Amino acid sequence: MVRHTTRRSVLKGSGAAAAVGTTLLAGCVTEEDNGTGDPDEQTIRIGAFQPTSGDLEYYGQSALQGFYCGLAYKYDDVEPVDTLSAGEYTVDPADGPTFEIILEDTAFDPDTARRVAEDLVVDEDVDILFGGTSSDSARRVIDTIVPETDIPYLCGPAADGDITVSDEYCHERVFRASEHTSMDARSGARYVAEEMDISTVQLFGSDNAFGRGGVENYTAVLEQSDDIEILEPRFTEVGYSEFEGMMDEAVDAGADAVGGVYTFQTLPQFIGTAMAYDVQIFGGFAELVTTQVLGGAVVEALGEDFTAEDIEESGLGPFTTRYHWNQYDNPVNDAYIDMNVETYEQVPDLLSAGTFTIASALVQALEEAEDASSDAIVDALTGMTVTDTPKGENGYQFREENNQAASEMTVAYPVPTSEEFEETWDAPIMPGEPIETVAADEAMVPADEMGCDLS
Template sequence: MKSLFRAIGTAAVGLALATTAMAEDPIKIALVHGMSGSSFEVFSKQTHTGFEMGLEYATGGTMEIKGRKIEIIKKDTQFKPDVARAVLAEAYGDDEVLIAVGGTSSGVTKGMLPIAEEYERILLVEPAVADSLTGPDANRYIFKTSRNSSMDMQAQALALQPDENLHVATLAEDYAFGRDGIEAFKSALDGSGATIVTEEYVPQGTTDFTAAAERMFNALKDKEGRKVILIYVAGGGDAPGKIQAMDPSRYDIEISMGGHILPVLPTYKRFPGMEGAVYYYYEAYDNEINNWLVEEHMKRFETPPDFFTAGGMASALAIAKALETAETIDTEGLIAAMEGMTWDTPKGPMTFRPEDHQALQSMLHFKIRVDEGVDWAIPEKVRIIEADEMDIPLGRMN
C-alpha cells in the first residue's frame, strides 16, 4: 500500500513539474514579412519595429504575459508567394508558433491564408491591405489589424466631399491592392452623384505613365465641374510627380491621393493644399499610447514613427490583449477572445468585427501643408474619420 501511495505521489509530482514546465514555455509569435527582394522592405521593417515596441508597451518592458516569455521569430517571405507559404508552414510546424503576423504584399499574403487553415493556427494580417484578405477565400483563423482598401477609399471619398459636380479618373497598379482599392472607391461614391469617367491600371513597377495620363486627361478635360485624377499606387515610379509634370492644371484637373510613409512625403510638397485620407500620421492622434510611441521612437531613432510602425504596434497590442483575456492560451481560446474584441492602439480603439475578423478603425482626413522647416510635406489633420462613418463591406461570413 505504501508503495502504491509512493507511486501515486511520484506521478503527481511529475505531472505538476510537467505542468509547470509547460506554463513556463515561451509563447512563440512569428513575424512573416518580406525582408528582401522589394522596395517594400521598409514597410516590413517599420512593422517589426512597431510590433516589438507594442509588446514592450503592453508588458511594461517584461516581454512576459501571464508569466510566460514572448519569443519572436522572424521569417523572410522574399515577397514570393511560394516562399511565403513555405516559411509560414515552417513557423507553424517546426517552430511551433502560436500566432503568425504577416505579410507585407497583399498578393503574397493571399497565398498564405490556406496555410493558417491547414495548421489551424491564427494568422494576423498586418500590414497587407486588400479587402480580399478577409473575403471569401479567408477562413476562421485569419484576423486583420491593418486597414483595408474600403477604408482607404471610403475615407478618400469623404475627403473629396463628392457630389454631382465631381468627375474622377483613377490610376492604380494592376494587382490585388490596386483593383480592390478602386472597387472600394467606386462603392464609396455610390449615391453621391459623382462620376468615374475612366479607370487606368498599370503593371507594378511602371515608371512611364504618359499614355495612361493622356487617356485620363482626354476623359476629363471636357467635363463641367470639378475634375480629379485619383492615384492609388503603392510602389515607386513617382506617378503623381510625372503626371503633375504633364500639367493637368491646363484642363483644370487636380490630383488627389492618400497619404504615404515619411520617406515619400517630401514629394508631396509639390501638392500644397491637396486633401486626402491616410491610415495614420503621428501628430494627428493625442492619446497615451501614441504619445508614448512618438516619444520613445524619437529617443531611439531620432525620427517620428511612421504609419506602418503604428500598424505593427496595433497588431502587438491586439495579441497582448487576446493573450491576457483568453480563457486558454491556444488557438480556440484566442479566437474566442478576439472575435468582437476592442483594444486601444496609437490611433484610438479598434474592434475585430466578429463576422469577418477585420479590425474596424478610424482614418485621418488631411490637408497638405508645406513648412520649409520640415523635410516632408505635413498631412495636417482636418478631422478624424471615425469607424462608424464608413460602411465597410463584409468579407467572409463567419
C-alpha cells in the same frame, strides 16, 4: 465553413505539403503541448514573416517597429526589439509569457512568403503567425497554410480589402488590425464626393490585388453621387512611369480629378506627372520612403520655399491617412512616438499603428484568456475592443463578421515638414492637421456589402 485541424496534421494532403516533399515525414510536427495552461507561465512562439530586404524592405521594417513597440508598451519592464532583420528574438516580461519571435524575410515575394510561413509552422512549431506586407503574400498564406492548421494568423500590414471582406479569403482564425484599401477609399471618396467641387474622376491603380481592390472601393463610393462621372479605370504594372499619355486621355475625356492606388514603386511617378495637369489629386497618404520621393516632386514643381497654401492651390490633396504620428493626440500615441523615436530614430509611420494594435490585442487576449491555447486566443480576439492603441483608448474593435478591426481615419492636406520633425521624419512634406476625422463605422465596408460572414 472552415475545416479545423490540429498542428499534428498541419498541411497534410495539401498542395503546400507536396511542395516540401519529405519535410513532413521528418517528424518536425510533434504532439507536444500546444500552449495550454496559465499564459503567464508559457512561452509563446511567434512566427513572423515580413520583407526585410529588397526594394520594399522599409514596409516590413515599419510593420515590425509597430509590432515590437506594441508588445513593449504592454509591459513596463521590456524594450522594443531594436533589430529589424531576420533572426530570432526574445521578449521576456516579468509579468507575462515569454515571447520568442522567429522572423523570416519574404523579400516581398508571395511564393517566398508562403514557403517561409510553412517553414515556421512545420519546422519552428510556432503558436502564432504574424505578417504579410504584400497583399498577394497574405492571400497565398490564407489559401494554403491557414486552412490546414489551428494556428491564429495575425495578418498585416497587407492592405487589400478583400482579405477580410471577401468570402474567398476571410477566415475565423485570421485577424487584421491594419487598415486597408477599402478604408482608404471609403474615407477619401466620401470626402471627395461631398466636399470637393469636381465632376469627372479618373482612377488609376496597380494591376494587382492592392490596386484593383482600392479602385473598386473608390468606385463603390463615388458612384453613389449623381453629380460625379467615373471614367473607365486604368491599371498599370508595378513601377510604371509613363503616365503622360494616360493623363492626356483622362483630361481630354473631361477628368478634373484623379486618384491613384499605388505603392512606393509607382506612386511618386504617378503624382509627379499628375501635378503638371490642372486636376485635383486625391488618394491616401503614403509612408516615409514614398513621401521622400513625392516631396522631391513637390519641390521640383513648387520650388524650395513652397508653403502649405502652395500645395493646396496646386491641387495636391487632400489625402486620407490610415495613421500618422501627428493625427492623434492621446497618452498611448504620445508614449508610442517617444518609444519609436528612441528605438528607431523616427516617428511612427503609416503601417505601424495597425501592427502595434495587433500586438497589443495579442497581449490583451492572453490576459483575458483562461489559457494560452490557440482556441482560447481566437475566442478572446473575436469581437475584441482593443484597449491600448495609437488611435486612443478602445480605438480599434474587431468586427465579429470578418475579424477586421474597425478604426477611425483622418483626411488632411500635405504641408511642409515642420522644424519639430525634421530629424525624425526625413521628407519635405508630412500630413497636416486633420480637416476631417472619419468615424470607424463610416470607414468600413457595410456588412451587407461583404461576402464574408463569420458571425
